[in-house]
Amino acid sequence: MSSLEPMMMFIKIGIVLAGLLATVPIMLFVERRGSALMQNRLGPNRMGPFGLFQAACDVIKFIFKEDRAPGHVNKFYYTIAPWVAVIPAFMTFAVIPFAGSLTLDGTTTHFQIANLDVGVLYCFSIASLGVYGIIMAGWASNNHYSLLGSLRSSAQMISYELTLGLSLVGLMMVFQSVKLGDIVFEQGETLFTLGAIAVPKWGIFIQPVGFLLFLVSVFAETNRLPFDLPEGESELIAGYHLEYGSMRFALFMMAEFINMAVASALITTLFFGGWQLLPFFSVLVSHVQSLGLIPDPNLVEVIFQGLSFIIKVAFWMWFFVWVRWTLPRFRFDQLMNLGWKVLFPVGLLNVLVTGFLIYKGVL
Amino acid sequence: MLAIRKPGFLNRLYLIEIIRGLWITMKNFLFHKKVTLQFPEQRRDYSNRYRGQHYIKAVNGVENCTACMLCPTVCPAECIHIVAGEREDKEKYPVKFEIDSLRCCFCGMCEEACPKDAIKLSNIYEMSQQTRTVYEKDFLLEQRGNK
Numbered sequence: 213m214s215s216l217e218p219m220m221m222f223i224k225i226g227i228v229l230a231g232l233l234a235t236v237p238i239m240l241f242v243e244r245r246g247s248a249l250m251q252n253r254l255g256p257n258r259m260g261p262f263g264l265f266q267a268a269c270d271v272i273k274f275i276f277k278e279d280r281a282p283g284h285v286n287k288f289y290y291t292i293a294p295w296v297a298v299i300p301a302f303m304t305f306a307v308i309p310f311a312g313s314l315t316l317d318g319t320t321t322h323f324q325i326a327n328l329d330v331g332v333l334y335c336f337s338i339a340s341l342g343v344y345g346i347i348m349a350g351w352a353s354n355n356h357y358s359l360l361g362s363l364r365s366s367a368q369m370i371s372y373e374l375t376l377g378l379s380l381v382g383l384m385m386v387f388q389s390v391k392l393g394d395i396v397f398e399q400g401e402t403l404f405t406l407g408a409i410a411v412p413k414w415g416i417f418i419q420p421v422g423f424l425l426f427l428v429s430v431f432a433e434t435n436r437l438p439f440d441l442p443e444g445e446s447e448l449i450a451g452y453h454l455e456y457g458s459m460r461f462a463l464f465m466m467a468e469f470i471n472m473a474v475a476s477a478l479i480t481t482l483f484f485g486g487w488q489l490l491p492f493f494s495v496l497v498s499h500v501q502s503l504g505l506i507p508d509p510n511l512v513e514v515i516f517q518g519l520s521f522i523i524k525v526a527f528w529m530w531f532f533v534w535v536r537w538t539l540p541r542f543r544f545d546q547l548m549n550l551g552w553k554v555l556f557p558v559g560l561l562n563v564l565v566t567g568f569l570i571y572k573g574v575l
Numbered sequence: 576m577l578a579i580r581k582p583g584f585l586n587r588l589y590l591i592e593i594i595r596g597l598w599i600t601m602k603n604f605l606f607h608k609k610v611t612l613q614f615p616e617q618r619r620d621y622s623n624r625y626r627g628q629h630y631i632k633a634v635n636g637v638e639n640c641t642a643c644m645l646c647p648t649v650c651p652a653e654c655i656h657i658v659a660g661e662r663e664d665k666e667k668y669p670v671k672f673e674i675d676s677l678r679c680c681f682c683g684m685c686e687e688a689c690p691k692d693a694i695k696l697s698n699i700y701e702m703s704q705q706t707r708t709v710y711e712k713d714f715l716l717e718q719r720g721n722k
Contacts, residue, residue, distance in 0.1 A: 254611035
């Protein structure tokens with residue numbers, strides 16, 4: 213183990229932490245401005261160019277607000293609930309590879325904090341811990357609306373976690389691995405060529421049904437519209453975070469945005485080739501390498517891989533906002549029907565068909 | 576006869592409909608005219624009959640009001656208080672003319688009742704205050720409308 217290895221580890225953790233923390237204000241801005249423009253409004257546009265500093269203002273407001281708890285809450289659980297919600301959200305990102313590997317002085321660094329053998333299963337187990345924060349918040353708030361919100365949340369999470377896991381079984385069968393690093397690496401191969409266009413072996417081309425199932429259940433997992441029943445403001449006021457204010461509420465919001473980021477990163481990693489270069493990027497890479505501004509050609513590649521990853525993730529983050537202002541909220545029984553009577557059987561069928569196709573040697 | 580139309584399989588899948596819906600959202604996001612009015616810079620045009628902040632019409636610096644007490648009589652909110660006095664030329668005039676802006680309901684009855692065309696409601700609608708405000712005579716004599 214060379215001296216470079218721990219340093220690179222710190223750099224990786226720094227990149228991930230900074231990136232995740234940076235998503236929060238960016239998403240705040242995108243959600244506020246984006247939703248406004250979709251509703252034919254203008255949104256906050258006074259602070260800075262295009263209202264870019266509005267997120268900073270929001271954060272400053274949150275920090276300086278009085279942090280007080282209502283008298284009727286269970287103080288202990290009320291205080292720790294936001295942290296229980298936000299910490300798993302950060303932890304999930306540890307297994308997601310965000311760029312290829314870089315060799316410096318004979319030390320190879322894989323840009324992934326931990327390449328665990330359980331891979332994507334770790335993601336699911338940690339992500340499902342996040343629901344405890346919501347349940348705690350609802351219970352400790354000592355408020356009917358909050359409790360109903362967290363009840364719904366737990367029922368929804370448990371129902372959709374099933375489909376979430378099941379939708380990936382087909383993918384794991386094809387790639388013969390649950391390690392995210394391996395899955396991304398294999399997605400770099402070419403599936404088939406259509407004339408001059410080489411279609412990469414991305415998850416979406418192998419498992420389109422699995423992708424749809426995953427997309428729908430990920431929306432339910434992150435409590436985003438059209439499945440944001442835990443905080444349905446028309447019936448539950450604000451749901452589980454009703455009794456929360458100032459920075460504690462901000463932590464819940466942070467958890468939601470980071471969950472969105474992780475969900476987008478998972479969609480990207482599993483179905484859209486992760487850090488594999490975007491189609492037009494390979495030309496750019498060779499161009500920049502020939503310019504010679506950055507001495508190490510490997511480094512250039514890694515930078516562009518990271519950039520491709522960020523672009524893909526950003527698209528899916530945007531997709532979350534986009535869907536939010538397109539679809540109305542589901543009713544609770546509709547949600548359960550969709551989860552148990554449609555998505556779950558389709559998931560099972562998908563596994564069956566994938567198994568059959570692998571047996572026949574098609575995939 | 577009521578015909579029950581069952582949506583076809585493709586419709587019940589919702590996928591195509593969702594994609595169409597997403598396109599509608601995107602069209603609104605990109606192309607649709609935004610309805611927001613940038614308030615302090617842009618202002619909405621109100622009708623001339625709009626009943627806003629009060630003023631007392633003055634001609635050559637002398638108020639039209641003769642303190643006839645018709646407006647406090649007709650006022651349903653009882654927000655006008657007038658103390659009448661006499662000028663050197665034996666003409667009656669209001670020594671004090673106060674309008675409690677929080678009590679006023681902007682019904683415009685005072686304007687209707689006034690025989691001297693003195694009290695008026697202007698077009699000004701930005702009247703928010705942080706304290707209970709009583710409009711004094713000096714304030715009301717600023718000519719802020721053209722009625």
